[in-house]
Amino acid sequence: MRQGGTDRKHRDEKGHFALEMAVMHNAMTAGDGARVLSGGGGPEALGEVERTSLRLPRDMTIAAWQRLGERIAGLSDSSAWWIGDWLVFGQERFPDRYKRAMAETTLDYQTLRNYAWVARRFVPDRRCAGLTFQHHMEVAALTEEEQDHWLDFASRLSWSRNELRKQVRASRESADEKDESEVRLSVRIAQDRLDRWEAAARKSSTTLTEWMGAVLDRAV
Known part of the structure:
Protein backbone atom coordinates (compact mmCIF):
# COMPACT_ATOMS: atom_id res chain seq x y z
CA MET A 1 0.00 0.00 0.00
CA ARG A 2 2.69 2.40 0.99
CA GLN A 3 4.30 3.03 -2.41
CA GLY A 4 1.08 3.18 -4.43
CA GLY A 5 -0.71 5.08 -1.70
CA THR A 6 2.17 7.52 -1.43
CA ASP A 7 2.15 8.20 -5.18
CA ARG A 8 -1.58 8.85 -5.14
CA LYS A 9 -1.18 11.02 -2.08
CA HIS A 10 1.38 13.25 -3.77
CA ARG A 11 -0.79 13.59 -6.87
CA ASP A 12 -3.81 14.48 -4.76
CA GLU A 13 -1.83 16.95 -2.71
CA LYS A 14 -0.45 18.70 -5.77
CA GLY A 15 -3.92 18.92 -7.28
CA HIS A 16 -5.54 20.46 -4.22
CA PHE A 17 -2.70 22.29 -2.50
CA ALA A 18 -3.17 25.62 -4.26
CA LEU A 19 -6.89 25.65 -3.51
CA GLU A 20 -6.40 24.67 0.13
CA MET A 21 -3.79 27.34 0.67
CA ALA A 22 -6.08 29.90 -0.94
CA VAL A 23 -8.88 28.89 1.42
CA MET A 24 -6.54 29.16 4.39
CA HIS A 25 -5.34 32.56 3.22
CA ASN A 26 -8.91 33.75 2.83
CA ALA A 27 -9.93 32.53 6.26
CA MET A 28 -6.92 34.00 8.02
CA THR A 29 -6.81 37.37 6.27
CA ALA A 30 -10.52 38.14 6.06
CA GLY A 31 -10.42 40.79 8.73
CA ASP A 32 -10.55 43.57 6.16
CA GLY A 33 -13.52 42.19 4.25
CA ALA A 34 -14.87 39.10 2.54
CA ARG A 35 -12.82 37.13 0.04
CA VAL A 36 -14.23 35.17 -2.87
CA LEU A 37 -13.85 31.40 -2.58
CA SER A 38 -13.64 29.62 -5.93
CA GLY A 39 -14.03 25.95 -6.62
CA GLY A 40 -11.41 23.48 -7.70
CA GLY A 41 -13.41 22.20 -10.64
CA GLY A 42 -14.27 25.45 -12.43
CA PRO A 43 -13.99 29.23 -12.45
CA GLU A 44 -17.31 29.93 -10.74
CA ALA A 45 -17.36 31.61 -7.34
CA LEU A 46 -18.66 29.26 -4.67
CA GLY A 47 -18.96 31.72 -1.81
CA GLU A 48 -17.42 34.44 0.28
CA VAL A 49 -15.51 33.74 3.46
CA GLU A 50 -14.77 35.83 6.49
CA ARG A 51 -13.19 34.90 9.76
CA THR A 52 -16.53 33.92 11.27
CA SER A 53 -18.79 33.20 8.31
CA LEU A 54 -19.25 31.58 4.90
CA ARG A 55 -21.84 33.17 2.59
CA LEU A 56 -23.06 31.03 -0.30
CA PRO A 57 -24.98 32.12 -3.42
CA ARG A 58 -28.65 31.16 -3.53
CA ASP A 59 -28.27 29.68 -7.01
CA MET A 60 -25.46 27.31 -6.02
CA THR A 61 -25.79 23.87 -7.59
CA ILE A 62 -25.70 20.67 -5.55
CA ALA A 63 -22.47 19.67 -7.31
CA ALA A 64 -20.80 22.96 -6.42
CA TRP A 65 -22.07 22.77 -2.84
CA GLN A 66 -20.74 19.23 -2.47
CA ARG A 67 -17.38 20.15 -3.98
CA LEU A 68 -17.03 23.07 -1.62
CA GLY A 69 -17.81 20.87 1.38
CA GLU A 70 -15.17 18.38 0.33
CA ARG A 71 -12.58 21.15 0.05
CA ILE A 72 -13.47 22.61 3.44
CA ALA A 73 -13.35 19.17 5.07
CA GLY A 74 -10.02 18.49 3.39
CA LEU A 75 -8.62 21.74 4.68
CA SER A 76 -9.84 20.99 8.20
CA ASP A 77 -8.20 17.57 8.13
CA SER A 78 -4.98 18.94 6.65
CA SER A 79 -4.77 21.56 9.37
CA ALA A 80 -4.47 18.83 12.02
CA TRP A 81 -1.43 17.42 10.22
CA TRP A 82 0.00 20.92 9.74
CA ILE A 83 -0.34 21.75 13.42
CA GLY A 84 1.20 18.39 14.35
CA ASP A 85 4.18 18.93 12.05
CA TRP A 86 4.48 22.52 13.28
CA LEU A 87 4.67 21.27 16.88
CA VAL A 88 7.21 18.56 16.06
CA PHE A 89 9.39 21.20 14.39
CA GLY A 90 8.96 23.38 17.45
CA GLN A 91 10.02 20.52 19.71
CA GLU A 92 13.36 20.41 17.96
CA ARG A 93 13.87 24.16 17.91
CA PHE A 94 11.98 25.81 20.77
CA PRO A 95 11.83 24.41 24.32
CA ASP A 96 8.59 26.21 25.25
CA ARG A 97 6.74 25.08 22.11
CA TYR A 98 3.42 24.12 23.69
CA LYS A 99 3.08 27.36 25.59
CA ARG A 100 3.64 29.33 22.42
CA ALA A 101 1.38 27.02 20.43
CA MET A 102 -1.55 27.43 22.81
CA ALA A 103 -1.15 31.19 22.67
CA GLU A 104 -1.18 31.15 18.87
CA THR A 105 -3.89 28.54 18.18
CA THR A 106 -6.20 28.73 21.24
CA LEU A 107 -6.14 24.91 21.29
CA ASP A 108 -5.76 23.22 24.65
CA TYR A 109 -2.63 21.42 25.78
CA GLN A 110 -3.96 17.87 25.36
CA THR A 111 -5.22 18.55 21.85
CA LEU A 112 -1.82 19.87 20.84
CA ARG A 113 -0.10 16.86 22.38
CA ASN A 114 -2.41 14.54 20.41
CA TYR A 115 -1.65 16.33 17.13
CA ALA A 116 2.09 16.18 17.74
CA TRP A 117 1.96 12.54 18.85
CA VAL A 118 0.13 11.38 15.71
CA ALA A 119 2.43 13.45 13.49
CA ARG A 120 5.45 11.74 15.07
CA ARG A 121 3.91 8.29 14.71
CA PHE A 122 3.34 8.84 10.98
CA VAL A 123 6.08 10.52 9.01
CA PRO A 124 4.67 12.26 5.91
CA ASP A 125 5.48 9.40 3.54
CA ARG A 126 3.39 6.99 5.65
CA ARG A 127 0.25 9.11 5.76
CA CYS A 128 -2.74 8.02 3.68
CA ALA A 129 -4.24 10.97 1.83
CA GLY A 130 -7.54 9.13 1.36
CA GLU A 182 -9.04 -22.02 29.67
CA VAL A 183 -6.55 -24.88 29.54
CA ARG A 184 -7.47 -28.12 31.29
CA LEU A 185 -4.73 -30.37 32.64
CA SER A 186 -5.09 -33.94 33.82
CA VAL A 187 -2.47 -35.02 36.38
CA ARG A 188 -2.19 -38.37 38.15
CA ILE A 189 -0.74 -38.16 41.65
CA ALA A 190 -0.54 -40.47 44.65
CA GLN A 191 -3.11 -39.94 47.42
CA ASP A 192 -0.50 -39.20 50.09
CA ARG A 193 0.99 -36.44 47.91
CA LEU A 194 -2.47 -35.00 47.29
CA ASP A 195 -3.10 -34.97 51.04
CA ARG A 196 0.13 -33.04 51.63
CA TRP A 197 -0.74 -30.51 48.91
CA GLU A 198 -4.22 -29.96 50.31
CA ALA A 199 -2.78 -29.47 53.79
CA ALA A 200 -0.32 -26.90 52.43
CA ALA A 201 -3.14 -25.10 50.61
CA ARG A 202 -5.24 -24.94 53.81
CA LYS A 203 -2.25 -23.59 55.70
CA SER A 204 -1.94 -20.83 53.08
CA SER A 205 -5.70 -20.14 53.26
CA THR A 206 -6.11 -20.83 49.56
CA THR A 207 -7.75 -23.45 47.41
CA LEU A 208 -5.68 -26.33 46.12
CA THR A 209 -5.84 -24.94 42.58
CA GLU A 210 -4.67 -21.49 43.69
CA TRP A 211 -1.89 -23.00 45.79
CA MET A 212 -0.66 -25.14 42.91
CA GLY A 213 -0.70 -22.16 40.58
CA ALA A 214 1.30 -20.04 43.03
CA VAL A 215 3.91 -22.79 43.49
CA LEU A 216 4.28 -23.23 39.72
CA ASP A 217 4.56 -19.46 39.16
CA ARG A 218 7.33 -19.22 41.73
CA ALA A 219 9.12 -22.12 40.11
CA VAL A 220 9.31 -20.36 36.73
Whole structure:
Protein backbone atom coordinates (compact mmCIF):
# COMPACT_ATOMS: atom_id res chain seq x y z
CA MET A 1 0.00 0.00 0.00
CA ARG A 2 2.69 2.40 0.99
CA GLN A 3 4.30 3.03 -2.41
CA GLY A 4 1.08 3.18 -4.43
CA GLY A 5 -0.71 5.08 -1.70
CA THR A 6 2.17 7.52 -1.43
CA ASP A 7 2.15 8.20 -5.18
CA ARG A 8 -1.58 8.85 -5.14
CA LYS A 9 -1.18 11.02 -2.08
CA HIS A 10 1.38 13.25 -3.77
CA ARG A 11 -0.79 13.59 -6.87
CA ASP A 12 -3.81 14.48 -4.76
CA GLU A 13 -1.83 16.95 -2.71
CA LYS A 14 -0.45 18.70 -5.77
CA GLY A 15 -3.92 18.92 -7.28
CA HIS A 16 -5.54 20.46 -4.22
CA PHE A 17 -2.70 22.29 -2.50
CA ALA A 18 -3.17 25.62 -4.26
CA LEU A 19 -6.89 25.65 -3.51
CA GLU A 20 -6.40 24.67 0.13
CA MET A 21 -3.79 27.34 0.67
CA ALA A 22 -6.08 29.90 -0.94
CA VAL A 23 -8.88 28.89 1.42
CA MET A 24 -6.54 29.16 4.39
CA HIS A 25 -5.34 32.56 3.22
CA ASN A 26 -8.91 33.75 2.83
CA ALA A 27 -9.93 32.53 6.26
CA MET A 28 -6.92 34.00 8.02
CA THR A 29 -6.81 37.37 6.27
CA ALA A 30 -10.52 38.14 6.06
CA GLY A 31 -10.42 40.79 8.73
CA ASP A 32 -10.55 43.57 6.16
CA GLY A 33 -13.52 42.19 4.25
CA ALA A 34 -14.87 39.10 2.54
CA ARG A 35 -12.82 37.13 0.04
CA VAL A 36 -14.23 35.17 -2.87
CA LEU A 37 -13.85 31.40 -2.58
CA SER A 38 -13.64 29.62 -5.93
CA GLY A 39 -14.03 25.95 -6.62
CA GLY A 40 -11.41 23.48 -7.70
CA GLY A 41 -13.41 22.20 -10.64
CA GLY A 42 -14.27 25.45 -12.43
CA PRO A 43 -13.99 29.23 -12.45
CA GLU A 44 -17.31 29.93 -10.74
CA ALA A 45 -17.36 31.61 -7.34
CA LEU A 46 -18.66 29.26 -4.67
CA GLY A 47 -18.96 31.72 -1.81
CA GLU A 48 -17.42 34.44 0.28
CA VAL A 49 -15.51 33.74 3.46
CA GLU A 50 -14.77 35.83 6.49
CA ARG A 51 -13.19 34.90 9.76
CA THR A 52 -16.53 33.92 11.27
CA SER A 53 -18.79 33.20 8.31
CA LEU A 54 -19.25 31.58 4.90
CA ARG A 55 -21.84 33.17 2.59
CA LEU A 56 -23.06 31.03 -0.30
CA PRO A 57 -24.98 32.12 -3.42
CA ARG A 58 -28.65 31.16 -3.53
CA ASP A 59 -28.27 29.68 -7.01
CA MET A 60 -25.46 27.31 -6.02
CA THR A 61 -25.79 23.87 -7.59
CA ILE A 62 -25.70 20.67 -5.55
CA ALA A 63 -22.47 19.67 -7.31
CA ALA A 64 -20.80 22.96 -6.42
CA TRP A 65 -22.07 22.77 -2.84
CA GLN A 66 -20.74 19.23 -2.47
CA ARG A 67 -17.38 20.15 -3.98
CA LEU A 68 -17.03 23.07 -1.62
CA GLY A 69 -17.81 20.87 1.38
CA GLU A 70 -15.17 18.38 0.33
CA ARG A 71 -12.58 21.15 0.05
CA ILE A 72 -13.47 22.61 3.44
CA ALA A 73 -13.35 19.17 5.07
CA GLY A 74 -10.02 18.49 3.39
CA LEU A 75 -8.62 21.74 4.68
CA SER A 76 -9.84 20.99 8.20
CA ASP A 77 -8.20 17.57 8.13
CA SER A 78 -4.98 18.94 6.65
CA SER A 79 -4.77 21.56 9.37
CA ALA A 80 -4.47 18.83 12.02
CA TRP A 81 -1.43 17.42 10.22
CA TRP A 82 0.00 20.92 9.74
CA ILE A 83 -0.34 21.75 13.42
CA GLY A 84 1.20 18.39 14.35
CA ASP A 85 4.18 18.93 12.05
CA TRP A 86 4.48 22.52 13.28
CA LEU A 87 4.67 21.27 16.88
CA VAL A 88 7.21 18.56 16.06
CA PHE A 89 9.39 21.20 14.39
CA GLY A 90 8.96 23.38 17.45
CA GLN A 91 10.02 20.52 19.71
CA GLU A 92 13.36 20.41 17.96
CA ARG A 93 13.87 24.16 17.91
CA PHE A 94 11.98 25.81 20.77
CA PRO A 95 11.83 24.41 24.32
CA ASP A 96 8.59 26.21 25.25
CA ARG A 97 6.74 25.08 22.11
CA TYR A 98 3.42 24.12 23.69
CA LYS A 99 3.08 27.36 25.59
CA ARG A 100 3.64 29.33 22.42
CA ALA A 101 1.38 27.02 20.43
CA MET A 102 -1.55 27.43 22.81
CA ALA A 103 -1.15 31.19 22.67
CA GLU A 104 -1.18 31.15 18.87
CA THR A 105 -3.89 28.54 18.18
CA THR A 106 -6.20 28.73 21.24
CA LEU A 107 -6.14 24.91 21.29
CA ASP A 108 -5.76 23.22 24.65
CA TYR A 109 -2.63 21.42 25.78
CA GLN A 110 -3.96 17.87 25.36
CA THR A 111 -5.22 18.55 21.85
CA LEU A 112 -1.82 19.87 20.84
CA ARG A 113 -0.10 16.86 22.38
CA ASN A 114 -2.41 14.54 20.41
CA TYR A 115 -1.65 16.33 17.13
CA ALA A 116 2.09 16.18 17.74
CA TRP A 117 1.96 12.54 18.85
CA VAL A 118 0.13 11.38 15.71
CA ALA A 119 2.43 13.45 13.49
CA ARG A 120 5.45 11.74 15.07
CA ARG A 121 3.91 8.29 14.71
CA PHE A 122 3.34 8.84 10.98
CA VAL A 123 6.08 10.52 9.01
CA PRO A 124 4.67 12.26 5.91
CA ASP A 125 5.48 9.40 3.54
CA ARG A 126 3.39 6.99 5.65
CA ARG A 127 0.25 9.11 5.76
CA CYS A 128 -2.74 8.02 3.68
CA ALA A 129 -4.24 10.97 1.83
CA GLY A 130 -7.54 9.13 1.36
CA LEU A 131 -8.02 8.76 5.12
CA THR A 132 -8.50 11.42 7.77
CA PHE A 133 -6.21 12.47 10.56
CA GLN A 134 -8.68 10.79 12.92
CA HIS A 135 -8.23 7.46 11.11
CA HIS A 136 -4.51 7.69 11.77
CA MET A 137 -5.09 8.63 15.40
CA GLU A 138 -7.15 5.45 15.91
CA VAL A 139 -4.16 3.23 15.10
CA ALA A 140 -1.29 5.49 16.19
CA ALA A 141 -0.55 3.43 19.30
CA LEU A 142 0.00 0.24 17.26
CA THR A 143 3.20 -0.97 15.66
CA GLU A 144 4.00 0.28 12.16
CA GLU A 145 3.10 -3.10 10.68
CA GLU A 146 -0.27 -3.05 12.43
CA GLN A 147 -0.86 0.56 11.44
CA ASP A 148 -0.27 -0.25 7.79
CA HIS A 149 -2.48 -3.32 8.04
CA TRP A 150 -5.47 -1.43 9.44
CA LEU A 151 -5.06 1.65 7.28
CA ASP A 152 -4.91 -0.61 4.20
CA PHE A 153 -8.24 -2.14 5.17
CA ALA A 154 -9.78 1.23 6.01
CA SER A 155 -8.68 2.66 2.67
CA ARG A 156 -9.74 -0.30 0.50
CA LEU A 157 -13.09 -0.81 2.27
CA SER A 158 -13.86 2.89 2.74
CA TRP A 159 -14.26 2.52 6.49
CA SER A 160 -15.24 5.54 8.53
CA ARG A 161 -13.19 6.43 11.58
CA ASN A 162 -15.82 4.80 13.78
CA GLU A 163 -15.84 1.62 11.70
CA LEU A 164 -12.05 1.41 11.90
CA ARG A 165 -12.22 1.83 15.67
CA LYS A 166 -14.85 -0.93 15.90
CA GLN A 167 -12.80 -3.33 13.79
CA VAL A 168 -9.58 -2.73 15.73
CA ARG A 169 -11.40 -3.14 19.03
CA ALA A 170 -13.08 -6.37 17.90
CA SER A 171 -9.71 -7.75 16.82
CA ARG A 172 -8.18 -6.95 20.19
CA GLU A 173 -11.06 -8.52 22.10
CA SER A 174 -10.77 -11.67 20.01
CA ALA A 175 -7.05 -11.86 20.70
CA ASP A 176 -7.64 -11.33 24.43
CA GLU A 177 -10.17 -14.17 24.47
CA LYS A 178 -7.62 -16.49 22.90
CA ASP A 179 -4.96 -15.43 25.39
CA GLU A 180 -7.31 -16.04 28.31
CA SER A 181 -8.76 -19.31 27.05
CA GLU A 182 -9.04 -22.02 29.67
CA VAL A 183 -6.55 -24.88 29.54
CA ARG A 184 -7.47 -28.12 31.29
CA LEU A 185 -4.73 -30.37 32.64
CA SER A 186 -5.09 -33.94 33.82
CA VAL A 187 -2.47 -35.02 36.38
CA ARG A 188 -2.19 -38.37 38.15
CA ILE A 189 -0.74 -38.16 41.65
CA ALA A 190 -0.54 -40.47 44.65
CA GLN A 191 -3.11 -39.94 47.42
CA ASP A 192 -0.50 -39.20 50.09
CA ARG A 193 0.99 -36.44 47.91
CA LEU A 194 -2.47 -35.00 47.29
CA ASP A 195 -3.10 -34.97 51.04
CA ARG A 196 0.13 -33.04 51.63
CA TRP A 197 -0.74 -30.51 48.91
CA GLU A 198 -4.22 -29.96 50.31
CA ALA A 199 -2.78 -29.47 53.79
CA ALA A 200 -0.32 -26.90 52.43
CA ALA A 201 -3.14 -25.10 50.61
CA ARG A 202 -5.24 -24.94 53.81
CA LYS A 203 -2.25 -23.59 55.70
CA SER A 204 -1.94 -20.83 53.08
CA SER A 205 -5.70 -20.14 53.26
CA THR A 206 -6.11 -20.83 49.56
CA THR A 207 -7.75 -23.45 47.41
CA LEU A 208 -5.68 -26.33 46.12
CA THR A 209 -5.84 -24.94 42.58
CA GLU A 210 -4.67 -21.49 43.69
CA TRP A 211 -1.89 -23.00 45.79
CA MET A 212 -0.66 -25.14 42.91
CA GLY A 213 -0.70 -22.16 40.58
CA ALA A 214 1.30 -20.04 43.03
CA VAL A 215 3.91 -22.79 43.49
CA LEU A 216 4.28 -23.23 39.72
CA ASP A 217 4.56 -19.46 39.16
CA ARG A 218 7.33 -19.22 41.73
CA ALA A 219 9.12 -22.12 40.11
CA VAL A 220 9.31 -20.36 36.73
